[in-house]
Amino acid sequence: MIKASLNARRLLCPLPVIRTQDKVKQLKPGDQLEVICTDPGVMQDIPTWCRINGHKVLETSAGDHEYIIILEVGA
């Protein structure tokens, strides 16, 4: 299992979703991806994108204007 990371800071939605989508295409089912963003909109958009595309959000956290989402790539 690969644990990958994606820096999507300064990008505004939907670009963090697009970058996540592109990165996930390079991964395999079961791999994990950590996405680090500054747009609060990702807290809604990336989980929605995961739900409709069959991926699982493992963890979300919000810090000092930074938002982190860890997801597991679905089949």
Added chain:
Amino acid sequence: MTKQRKAVALISGGLDSMLAAKTIMDQGVHVEGINFFTGFCVEGHTHAIRANNKAKPKRNNSLWVAEQLGIKLHIVDVIEEYKDVLINPKHGYGAHMNPCLDCKIFMVNKAKQWIVENDFDFIITGEVIGQRPMSQRKSTMPIVAKESGADDLLLRPLCAKNLPATLPEREGWVDREKLHEITGRSRKPQIAMAEQFGFDDYSQPAGGCCFLTDASYSAKLVDLWKARDGDKQYDLDDVMLLKVGRHIRPEQNFKVIIAREEGEGRFMQGYKKEFITLACVSHPGALALVDGTPSAEDLFLAARITARYGQGRDAEQVDVSITGKDGSERVIQVKPLGAEEIPQEWFI
């Protein structure tokens, strides 16, 4: 066994594309959504930037629509390719800098490429004859189909009965009788259909889903090109910054972008390495970026403008920091410009 046909629906996040997709899904066709990000999409951006919009949900409506429909959504970054559509629109612009007809042709063409690559059968859009003055007229419908290369693989379920039958209808992949014949700008048929489908929450942006239909945004874009001696190239940061702040151009060689509130200021902080930044230090005030090639005298004027939009606007003297792209900082003292000293034509 009959092969299940597959369609890709252009999903803007608005009601029409949602209804079009649902109409076809209900006929047993497998539908997936596609959304093209041009850089000018209203979705997401501005409400993500501005702190005073915190109460509004920061959802991306195309994703939300896909979830309501229970379909996959493919979001495609077309920022680079879209430049040619905006800069050289074959069919010209609408009321502002909106190349709506060329844009629709471009997107349907991209969808055509996508169905070929992904083994899908046809394309759905939420177009309605007479809905938009430039791109959704009876005369432009065949132009979009022909110039996009989609031809009769392009099905508009909401107004299909007013148009010649497309391949999916002729082949029986969909039942033409169950399609619709909506025309005109009234939203009543769509609202009634939404009720029938049980959709009680949907987005209906008054000016469409593109910043290029906005007069103020278009004026800023034209100003940007003019200031660059007519060079119409742009990058995503240009496009983003036109959505943020007050834009004040005292001279051709520079403009000042002043944050209007906290969220914009925070967003603009991210551009400190690309622009000279100004900020009031003796009084609370907004962050300002200076775009262009300002002289020392211009920077002094920019500092006076910046001070005008801080809480020291009525003070005799305000300290303003000037930070270069390299991070070097100096502080100057200025008298804030009075409201009457900023000519209206400076505001873009």
